[in-house]
Amino acid sequence: MSCLELNDAEIVKIAEPMMEDIMLGVSRRDYQLHSTNFSVDLKSRITPEVFLSDCDQRESDWGLPGNRELTTIFRKHKSFTLVWVQHYTRTDEQIVAMTTIALKGGRYFVDYFLLH
Secondary structure, eight states: OOGGGOOHHHHHHHHHHHHHHHHHHHHHTOHHHHTTTBOHHHHHHSOHHHHHHHHHHHHHHTOSEEEEEEEEEEEOSSEEEEEEEEEETTOOSOEEEEEEEEEETTEEEEEEEEEO
16 A cells, blocks of 8 residues: 555554654653664664763753644655654744654554654
């Protein structure tokens, strides 16, 4: 099945539990939870050491993650990207949370993740 055929509700149903694990992992500083749905490629880029360093910086700058609001979904044949406004406890800035989920071998994996 092409990801182009998925409607918004189907994409959110796939992505939201993955994003919950990612952000709960950030809140708890738990790399295992954070990276549960990561592709092999993403795990090689976001190592436990990089993850903890990023957590330190984000907590210092923004605080802890709060709620988020989905703003858009982009589709390709084998992936889709979701963009949220991610709220944090210590800033009024609008933080972008973006994740790309790819279909590989019949299973969905988080293939890219960004907080900015």
